[in-house]
Amino acid sequence: MATRDKIYYTEGLPVPETPDLGTQPAFWKKTDLVGKPIPRVDAYERVSGTAVYPSDILLPNMIYAAILRCPHPHARVKKIDIAEAGKMPGVRAVITGDSKEAKGVKWKYRDMEVPLFDSHCRFEGEVVAAVAADSWYQARDAAQAIKVDYEVLPFVVDYERSLDVSVPRVQEKGNLLSEDTYSRGDVEKGFAEADIVLEQTYHTQCELHTPLELHGCVANWDGDRLTVWESSQGVFAVQSRVAEALNLPLSKVRASGHYMGGGFGSKLWPGKYTVISAMLARKAARPVKMLLSREETYLCAGNRPAGTMRIKAGVRKDGTITAIDFDCIGPSGAYPAGGVQLVDWLARDLYLCANVRTRGRDVLINAGPARPFRAPGHPQGAWALEQMIDELAKAIDMDPVQLRLKNVPLKSQAREGTPPYTSTGLRQCLEKGAEKFDWQASLERIRKFNEQNNHLRRGIGMGACLWVAGGGGPPSTVVIKLFRDGSINLNMGASDIGTGTKTIMAQVAAEELGVQPAIIQIENADTATTQYATPSGGSKTVPTEAPTVRNAAIALKQELLAAAAEDMEVPEDELEYIGDEIIWSRDAAKRLRITEVSRLKKRGVMIGTGYRGPNPADKVVNPFAAHFCELEVNILSGEINIIRFLGVHDSGRVMNRMTFDNQVYGGIVMGIGFGLTESRQLDERQTGRLCNKNWHDYKLPTAMDVPLEITSLPIELDDPESNNTGAKGLGEPVTIPTAAAIANALCMATGVRFTRAPVSPMEVVRKLSERKEG
Amino acid sequence: MEKNDHDDKQGNGYSRRGFMQFIGVGAGVVGASLLSPPLRRPLKAEDVGTIFPASEMVKVRLAVNGTVHAVLVEPRWSLLYVLREIIGMTGTKIGCDRGECGACTVLIDDVPRYSCMTLAVEAENRTITTVEGLMKGEELGPVQTAFVETDAFQCGYCTSGQIMAVEGLLRKVESPSPEEIRLGCSGNLCRCGAYPNIFAAAGKAAQLKSK
Ligand code: FES
Ligand code: FES
Numbered sequence: 001m002a003t004r005d006k007i008y009y010t011e012g013l014p015v016p017e018t019p020d021l022g023t024q025p026a027f028w029k030k031t032d033l034v035g036k037p038i039p040r041v042d043a044y045e046r047v048s049g050t051a052v053y054p055s056d057i058l059l060p061n062m063i064y065a066a067i068l069r070c071p072h073p074h075a076r077v078k079k080i081d082i083a084e085a086g087k088m089p090g091v092r093a094v095i096t097g098d099s100k101e102a103k104g105v106k107w108k109y110r111d112m113e114v115p116l117f118d119s120h121c122r123f124e125g126e127v128v129a130a131v132a133a134d135s136w137y138q139a140r141d142a143a144q145a146i147k148v149d150y151e152v153l154p155f156v157v158d159y160e161r162s163l164d165v166s167v168p169r170v171q172e173k174g175n176l177l178s179e180d181t182y183s184r185g186d187v188e189k190g191f192a193e194a195d196i197v198l199e200q201t202y203h204t205q206c207e208l209h210t211p212l213e214l215h216g217c218v219a220n221w222d223g224d225r226l227t228v229w230e231s232s233q234g235v236f237a238v239q240s241r242v243a244e245a246l247n248l249p250l251s252k253v254r255a256s257g258h259y260m261g262g263g264f265g266s267k268l269w270p271g272k273y274t275v276i277s278a279m280l281a282r283k284a285a286r287p288v289k290m291l292l293s294r295e296e297t298y299l300c301a302g303n304r305p306a307g308t309m310r311i312k313a314g315v316r317k318d319g320t321i322t323a324i325d326f327d328c329i330g331p332s333g334a335y336p337a338g339g340v341q342l343v344d345w346l347a348r349d350l351y352l353c354a355n356v357r358t359r360g361r362d363v364l365i366n367a368g369p370a371r372p373f374r375a376p377g378h379p380q381g382a383w384a385l386e387q388m389i390d391e392l393a394k395a396i397d398m399d400p401v402q403l404r405l406k407n408v409p410l411k412s413q414a415r416e417g418t419p420p421y422t423s424t425g426l427r428q429c430l431e432k433g434a435e436k437f438d439w440q441a442s443l444e445r446i447r448k449f450n451e452q453n454n455h456l457r458r459g460i461g462m463g464a465c466l467w468v469a470g471g472g473g474p475p476s477t478v479v480i481k482l483f484r485d486g487s488i489n490l491n492m493g494a495s496d497i498g499t500g501t502k503t504i505m506a507q508v509a510a511e512e513l514g515v516q517p518a519i520i521q522i523e524n525a526d527t528a529t530t531q532y533a534t535p536s537g538g539s540k541t542v543p544t545e546a547p548t549v550r551n552a553a554i555a556l557k558q559e560l561l562a563a564a565a566e567d568m569e570v571p572e573d574e575l576e577y578i579g580d581e582i583i584w585s586r587d588a589a590k591r592l593r594i595t596e597v598s599r600l601k602k603r604g605v606m607i608g609t610g611y612r613g614p615n616p617a618d619k620v621v622n623p624f625a626a627h628f629c630e631l632e633v634n635i636l637s638g639e640i641n642i643i644r645f646l647g648v649h650d651s652g653r654v655m656n657r658m659t660f661d662n663q664v665y666g667g668i669v670m671g672i673g674f675g676l677t678e679s680r681q682l683d684e685r686q687t688g689r690l691c692n693k694n695w696h697d698y699k700l701p702t703a704m705d706v707p708l709e710i711t712s713l714p715i716e717l718d719d720p721e722s723n724n725t726g727a728k729g730l731g732e733p734v735t736i737p738t739a740a741a742i743a744n745a746l747c748m749a750t751g752v753r754f755t756r757a758p759v760s761p762m763e764v765v766r767k768l769s770e771r772k773e774g
Numbered sequence: 775m776e777k778n779d780h781d782d783k784q785g786n787g788y789s790r791r792g793f794m795q796f797i798g799v800g801a802g803v804v805g806a807s808l809l810s811p812p813l814r815r816p817l818k819a820e821d822v823g824t825i826f827p828a829s830e831m832v833k834v835r836l837a838v839n840g841t842v843h844a845v846l847v848e849p850r851w852s853l854l855y856v857l858r859e860i861i862g863m864t865g866t867k868i869g870c871d872r873g874e875c876g877a878c879t880v881l882i883d884d885v886p887r888y889s890c891m892t893l894a895v896e897a898e899n900r901t902i903t904t905v906e907g908l909m910k911g912e913e914l915g916p917v918q919t920a921f922v923e924t925d926a927f928q929c930g931y932c933t934s935g936q937i938m939a940v941e942g943l944l945r946k947v948e949s950p951s952p953e954e955i956r957l958g959c960s961g962n963l964c965r966c967g968a969y970p971n972i973f974a975a976a977g978k979a980a981q982l983k984s985k
Binding site: 046051055135213291661666668669694 | 848850851855858859862863864865866867868869870871872874875877904905906909914918921922923925927928929930931932933934937952956957959960962963964965966967968969970971972973
């Protein structure tokens with residue numbers, strides 16, 4: 001099971017070993033800076049327009065690239081004619097599968113290696129040719145002028161039909177990519193012991209990441225050295241994938257992305273476009289900027305796969321869950337990409353249950369491959385499980401919060417050897433959340449409201465979760481440099497994807513070194529100037545990097561104490577580091593300012609290097625959460641208006657209350673989209689093409705769709721075992737139970753169970769009229 | 775010449791530009807922008823000879839944040855493209871290039887507009903304000919300060935557009951109600967979902983401005 005937690009760490013990436021630190025610093029009992037709502041250290045850059053995002057890079061002589069993509073869900077490229085395109089104004093390079101520079105260049109989808117330019121196009125949006133020209137407009141014109149002769153092949157884009165015998169094969173081996181099963185206890189026995197057994201099938205639709213900054217990069221060659229500025233969650237993943245594809249040593253590829261405009265998993269690694277940009281730049285002997293169009297990002301930049309989940313569960317009248325049987329099917333897309341990855345995890349591990357069986361089938365369809373999307377698998381799994389728990393509660397006439405409280409696990413039942421969690425805040429999330437939300441009183445109030453029986457109905461609902469990862473872990477290396485004048489440079493490989501990583505790291509370093517965060521300048525996300533870090537994602541960045549930063553600060557302090565001991569001619573272990581001074585514990589009058597340490601003065605710099613130590617052996621570090629929602633439904637129009645939302649999170653220590661709350665709000669907003677509006681529409685019957693590849697037709701929550709009352713309540717539990725800062729991840733759990741909480745509120749408001757996400761007003765009206773007729 | 779008479783009546787009847795204005799700004803300022811004149815005066819039939827072929831460069835003078843830039847552009851180039859890639863002012867962002875997200879919002883004569891849906895040639899002789907133009911030298915302007923203090927962003931990529939939408943709103947309405955703020959920001963997507971803080975920033979900015 002261990003590999004399940006590793007999706008963000010090692011998948012497809014060579015990972016260096018990180019040495020054990022040996023000793024662990026003491027847990028912070030009290031902090032001066034960590035936890036405080038300090039504005040972001042890079043806020044000025046971001047609001048003034050001076051922050052240079054990868055899409056903002058401008059280089060002398062830079063030209064622009066565009067990609068021609070296959071318009072069919074399944075086709076073979078028979079002939080490409082670039083004659084006309086090559087002669088168009090401004091065009092400087094054209095590359096197709098026939099070009100000599102494309103020969104032998106490969107791309108990897110997990111373990112499957114394919115040609116970068118593959119004449120067999122298995123999804124709409126597959127790369128066919130690429131152009132670089134003087135202006136953006138010229139590049140797009142030229143790409144459109146390339147003539148391609150396609151042999152159009154039969155396709156399948158409906159994943160629920162992909163295993164039918166009559167459907168076309170996406171890959172030669174057939175459309176069943178993998179079948180994963182799990183079981184503990186005896187499910188049949190468990191059902192026999194239950195007072196109530198319920199079964200239901202749930203569906204979730206394919207969700208697209210669509211971060212605001214387009215996927216893209218700028219590539220530039222300097223002799224045989226390549227520099228790529230990429231909008232990325234992990235510059236070291238960019239470096240290794242590009243080096244591998246172009247057969248370059250890692251040292252010759254510099255990947256950088258100091259700022260990035262959102263990724264949500266879709267930018268954990270680069271795309272074919274990154275390699276193509278480098279190839280075009282070499283061919284044209286110019287720097288090349290490649291930004292995918294918004295439409296392209298819908299086709300080929302990943303997604304959260306749709307899923308069909310059948311769940312059967314048994315419960316006794318006292319609230320004991322006796323058995324869970326969970327079966328899911330979902331599509332990777334045209335290549336292996338984790339179509340059902342972790343969808344069953346909550347069914348396996350969220351609640352106490354002795355008898356659990358799950359099966360997941362990952363299938364292929366002719367559509368763009370998935371990529372990890374904020375808490376892969378979990379929001380889908382929660383959609384099914386958390387609605388089922390509510391149904392069970394109703395069936396045994398128990399309050400849904402109480403039923404969950406009865407089944408809070410202290411151990412991870414789904415992992416080998418049932419290891420305990422370092423902390424399980426689920427109980428507190430449920431109890432404190434219900435209290436803050438005024439759960440009991442609200443139930444009464446709403447029952448009265450609904451008795452008025454007009455066209456508006458209200459409901460409250462809740463959902464809970466854990467996140468399978470979120471404990472962070474090695475590897476990570478951070479360097480802190482102290483300059484002669486006492487100013488500090490914090491050098492870290494990880495990206496700040498909008499969660500406030502840089503700010504939190506400045507707080508950690510400042511806390512340990514006793515300085516103000518403002519004197520710490522952060523240097524990050526650049527393979528040439530920072531040390532190896534895994535991509536930022538999976539709620540692991542803070543619990544990975546914060547302990548590493550702390551270790552680096554401690555290493556620097558030790559360096560300083562040793563140097564000061566020489567200057568002061570007293571034993572090192574009698575010296576104390578306080579603020580920016582080193583003081584002799586026997587006589588406080590004997591003290592030395594840090595900037596006076598002679599080793600620092602002579603060398604000009606002193607450094608401390610920190611490594612991420614291992615996670616606790618035989619224990620699991622997971623964050624927990626509960627979401628509460630109140631909404632109003634217009635039963636005539638089907639319109640749903642979310643009135644208030646509460647997100648209660650156990651993510652260990654709160655590192656910065658301001659960025660913490662912001663994450664919670666953002667996760668809830670995204671969960672509202674998943675539950676109510678977002679759905680990739682493939683034309684299953686006729687063309688197999690994506691019908692809504694833009695933000696008009698694929699609707700994200702806007703300012704008009706978010707509840708005016710949205711509250712974050714942290715449950716701050718001391719968790720000294722998790723790591724030396726006590727922080728657990730936050731970015732994923734904030735969006736896991738959101739949609740399920742909405743569905744449960746909808747059920748209370750209407751008396752109808754909505755099993756298909758997203759729930760549109762049309763769906764509400766349809767279901768309600770069905771009920772009337774039935 | 776009935777047709778020309780009709781065309782001369784500004785803001786009357788349906789026009790493509792009118793439509794673009796509607797989708798081009800937050801709904802809260804829609805009223806204002808629909809009443810504002812179209813960017814370029816409609817061409818009269820006899821002016822037809824001055825239409826340029828798409829590939830031919832024309833010279834436009836763009837007044838951005840008080841500085842006039844004379845640039846050669848293709849008539850089809852968007853103001854967004856010219857600001858970012860030709861003039862080199864990249865504070866204005868690109869999220870979709872098709873009028874859906876608002877990342878490219880700038881003020882044109884004090885009204886928020888999507889610069890990706892505005893041709894550079896349309897913006898000639900107008901006052902263009904970008905996020906860089908809200909700075910007072912090295913210091914942040916009030917809306918920018920409010921965004922910092924309320925943590926009104928995560929990745930920060932929608933942020934300059936949000937700031938310009940709020941700036942445009944506050945230039946029209948001194949102290950907007952919560953509902954007006956929501957409407958004013960509704961033309962700007964934030965995938966990170968920082969909306970609650972953006973609303974707070976708008977409220978705070980109104981206070982800072984009135985000081
Ligand atoms: S870039 Fe102009 S609206 Fe999206
Ligand atoms: S802050 Fe990332 S899109 Fe708004």
